[in-house]
Amino acid sequence: MKAVALPRAAASARRRLSEIIDAAAKVFAQRGYHGASTQDIADLLGMRQASLYYYFDSKEAALEAVCLDGHQDYVERIRAIARSAATASEKVTEVLFHHAAPERRDFTLVFLRERRFLPLAARKRIRAFEVEYERAIQRIIEQGIRSGDFRADLDARMATLALLGLGNSAAAWYGREPAVTPQRMLRAYVDLLVRALRLSH
Amino acid sequence: MKAVALPRAAASARRRLSEIIDAAAKVFAQRGYHGASTQDIADLLGMRQASLYYYFDSKEAALEAVCLDGHQDYVERIRAIARSAATASEKVTEVLFHHAAPERRDFTLVFLRERRFLPLAARKRIRAFEVEYERAIQRIIEQGIRSGDFRADLDARMATLALLGLGNSAAAWYGREPAVTPQRMLRAYVDLLVRALRLSH
DNA sequence: CGCCGATTCTATAGCACAATAGATTCGAGG
């Protein structure tokens, strides 16, 4: 945040900051926001607890950064998917796969579970991205209804929430059971979801 | 736990204990386990913080009690549903409605989100109930496949996890959006799920 | 009434943690 100056220096500062946000995401995901100490984050980075305060004004600010960073990524990806020429069913598939992708799991889990501990002002800031993401999904569903890919009697809002619910629960489940790989789980969920949305025939 | 003696006194002691577990569930659900203080629980009960330690050896023990209490209820209900003569589709409907019933929401949320903070020994104790619950659901799905109510190519394990995922996300969602009542949400989810599981025709 | 166990209370020890203050080191540019 405070790092500035020349482009090269700025780039390195940004990299360092994102390393620190990654560490915070990992620690918050594992121990929960309140259960994690700033010491834990510093340990992971091999630095002193107090040094973190060079990058963040408070532990809370670090949580907000994790939530924003994680969700910004989601919004970018949904935009790309929305723009594509695929059918609604294909888009739903892509969304679910991207939503529950294991790579950004820590960010997703922190966003899901810990954002509620932020003060109202910070939550509102995050909400903007959240709404855009949900809207984009809902538009895909509605497009599918108009194009005849999905049933006309579908409640688009509920279908959107169901998609998110399945994606979130998949992300939360990974690692609980060796036989249930993310691949298998996501394939199965996509299959169930598309069957549920499509016209039966 | 420590209360004993005569039947009447025992009954009253049990009531008191469950009042305290209820309060703990509410506070843990709202603030998270680590974010909640024993003071918060005592405030809700109108008693002193230290008095709680008459009922529980530790804050952790209170969390375990909440998780056990909440899930025991689930297991009892799933048994009743499994015994009934309904079709698999009807049973799935009942399970989802009961699973995400708003009445026991605090317990459900605490179980979902906070159980992971318990030490291994306590988690194992809880796991037994968890496994029984999941097994019972899976058996309902499998019964549906055998009876021809559901598709033969269904992955019963994935269908079980999808049901739980939808139920859990419904329970977590309530109150976020006034237009989305539990009723509306659960009806929609049941509809989607049953369509996804059934033979198309 | 007076005992006794159950329950709640007051008081406090002891620890873990977030955050601040200020010194020190690092590294690029002149």
Added chain:
DNA sequence: CCTCGAATCTATTGTGCTATAGAATCGGCG
């Protein structure tokens, strides 16, 4: 080799919280 800002460090303060110790109170029963 010196300067200066960025980055990290050491040291510490203050606070909030869990848990313990032991005193006070309550209520039924002999």
